[in-house]
Amino acid sequence: MRKSRPNHLAGFGSLVWLLVVGLPLYVMLVATFQSRPDYAANGPLAFPEHFTLDNYVNDLNSGFAQYFLNTVIVTVCVVGIVVLLVPPLAYTIVRSRGRATTTVFRLFLLGLAIPSQAVIVPMFFVISEAGLYDNLIGVILPTAAFAMPVCALILTGVMRDITPDLYEAMTVDGASPRRVFFQLVLPLSRSGVSTIVVFSALQAWNGFLFPLVLTQSVETKVITLGLYDFQTERGVDTPGLLAAVVLSMLPILIVYLFARRALVQGLMGVGGK
Amino acid sequence: MTRNAPPPADSGAVRSAGSSGSGSSGAGRPGFLWAVPAAVFFGLFAIVPLIMVAVLSFASWDGLSDPEFTGLDNWRTLLDDPVMIKSLWLSVLLTVLGVAVQTPLSILLGVWAAGHQRNRAVLSAIYFVPLLLSIAAVSVLWRAVLDPNLGVPAHATWLFGDGNLFGTQATAIGVLVFVSTWQFTPLHTLIYQGAARAVPPVLYQAAQIDGAGRVRQFFHITLPQLRNSIITSVILMVVGGLTTFDTVLILTQGGPGSDTTISAYYMYQKAFKSFDYGAASAIALLLVLVSTVISLIVVRLSGYDKMRSTMEGL
Known part of the structure; x- marks a missing residue:
């Protein structure tokens, strides 16, 4: 049996x-x-x-090398912002007892429900007013903001699993919140941090709507937008188009090979909990 | 202390935040200041635009002159607009079809993938790939694969008829549902896989002793145990379905005619093709309201906002 x-x-x-x-x-x-x-x-x-291999060579020579570089820049900056801002936020949510913190946490939970499509009209004007239209920074800022709610959720989940005894042990010795954060919380939530790195990188790399509305020139084009333009302008060149699709996927597939667990855990954090 | 300086946690804030807690574990807690940079950043680029959407939905604005307050005019116009009404129905239709196709499929795949056999692990890793790709890449890929002249349908007319899947409403909707299913089934499979693994094995052992077969075990043990995951997964599908945009833009451009113009795509057209930012904002607000209501339901059901009661009472 x-x-x-x-x-x-x-x-x-x-x-x-x-x-x-x-x-x-x-x-x-x-x-x-x-x-x-x-x-x-x-x-x-x-x-x-x-x-x-002509299709790949032609794509790289007709702008995709530039788009690729732009996407790398956007991705690195988005990850940088998320990693700088979200761990202190999650630490506060888990450890602080202030009423304000609860409000902030609820705000981020609400953020889970805001689709980027919904704010695209005012975003267009906020970014334009700030003089960031057709500038990679104008893509980076909203992309990072919209990756934050899920990352906050993932990281608070991980940090909540640190047992209170460990905090006790450090605070009895009179450790400051800053020391607790760097010597206890960060080392113990490494897996969570790598999850949010991979997750926010994926969001940035695959982002489409913000670049579509907030940029227009070749110098600021990211790779997803390059695919869309390729399709609308030269869609009959199927092999060239599909080679560009492969180029856009390549880095993600490589990351998937090496960081599958962090990625899958991040996606589980979205839906599974 | 080798990393970038964290937001300064001034001791006063720490003490006041800490002292409201109970007893010994009050010291050494971070003050609210630690959360300020993230909160400000998020507020500026997510909450402020959201408030602007709400305000603009009651205004007439072409983006050049100043916005003019027009009360409920946008809403009235939209309710009289046959394309808008049609787009709402299409959004609902696409969402319902998506749920109806993806749910049974991802439950079966998830329960199957929950087994620990090696071949299942390998196949699951391959199944996962579509979820990693951008919606743009996936849509461009399928558009090429299903191209009426150069794609697979042109070489399989016995299956696809005249081969133009983008030519009629029914087939175009079919393509949209299929492509979303292809891309997002792995996400839901993953949810069900986790849940299926959490079913206590003792339930299956008891059922086997009672002589229940595989099919009965599935319907009487697995499926009821997956209840919460089904709720979560369906809600994710509903929110995702209602806000589908990239897929429509790249695969059908809302066509033929306006036959696949769903609300999110209609909003984009209103804003960036006909420069009617007020009407676009009203559609956006409608989308936010619906997905917020649904997300609040998720939060309630999963108990996520009650975190304090589970860990901090110690």
């Missing part, structure tokens, strides 16, 4: 889903390694006859 018989139906279903997930990824990859005429002639499912 201990070992149940294998579930063939579930096994079959899992392979069907693998096909659904894998098919477009396969089409994407094989398309990028062939020329446009070959792709048009052989169809999306055929394996490339004449292997070529």
Whole structure:
């Protein structure tokens, strides 16, 4: 009775889903390694006859190297802001007993419910008034702000698991809140911090609406916007377009290989708790 | 002390915050000042725009002259606007279809992935990939794969008819629901996987002794035990569905005609194509109200705002 018989139906279903997930990824990859005429002639499912890397080279030469760099800048800055601001916030939420802190926490919980679409009109004017329209800083600031609620939620969850005894032990010795934060809280919530790093990086890298509305020139274009423009302007060049899609995915997939747990935990923090 | 200086925690604030607590553990607690930088930043770039949306929804504004207070005019106009009414129905339809397709699928996948077999772990890792990609990349990818002339439908006319999935309302909606499902099923699968693993094994052992088969175990043990996760997951789908924007912009541009113009996309058109910022703000406010109500329900159900009572009474 201990070992149940294998579930063939579930096994079959899992392979069907693998096909659904894998098919477009396969089409994407094989398309990028062939020329446009070959792709048009052989169809999306055929394996490339004449292997070529031209699509990638052309994309990088026609602006995607710049877009890639812009996206890296946005991502690094967003992560920097989040990592600087959220840990002290989470520490306060977990440890402070002030009424104001509770209010702030509720404000961030409310923030979970604000979709970025909803504030895009005033954001356009706030950023324009601040002179940051078509400037990467104008993309970075709102992107970081909208990553904060989830990050705060994740990190308070982690910090709450630090047992009160440890705080007691330090405060009995007369440690200041600052010392408690740096010597106890931060070291013990390393996993949470790496989760919010990965999560906010993902938000920044994949962000689309803020760049769409808040930038316009080639110098400030991020990679998601580059994909959209490529599609609307030169969408018939499917291999070139899909090579750009692959370029946009590459860094995330590499991070996924190395930091899968932090990422999955972050996503669980959103929905699972 | 090697990192950047934290916000200064002045001792007065610490003491007053601490002394309101009980007894010995009051000392050494951070003051409110520690939360100020994050609160100010978030307030400036999320709460202030939100308040502006609410104000603008009662004003007429083209973005050039000063906004003019017009009371409920925007709301009245929107309620008389057939495209707006249609967009609300389409938002609801897309959301309901999304929930109806994704929920059974992600429950099955989640329960399946909860098993600890090695092949399941490997496949789950692959299933997860679509969730990592940007909505923009996924939409561009599917648009290319489903292209009427160069994509898969052109080579599988036995399945897709004339091959133009973007040509009729029914097929265009089908594409939108399918692409969202493709991308977001992993998120919900993950929720159900965690919940399925938390089901006490003793329940299954008891059921096996009673001779219950796999199907009965699923319906009488697993499914009832997943109740809370189903609520969470469905609410996430509802909020996500109501605010779908990128997918529509890239895959269908709201077409054919206005047949897939859902509210969030209509808001974008109102604001940045016809420069009617007042009406756009009214639509935005409507979206916020709906998703706030739903999120408050989540918070209540999960007990997240009552954190103090669980850990701090010690």
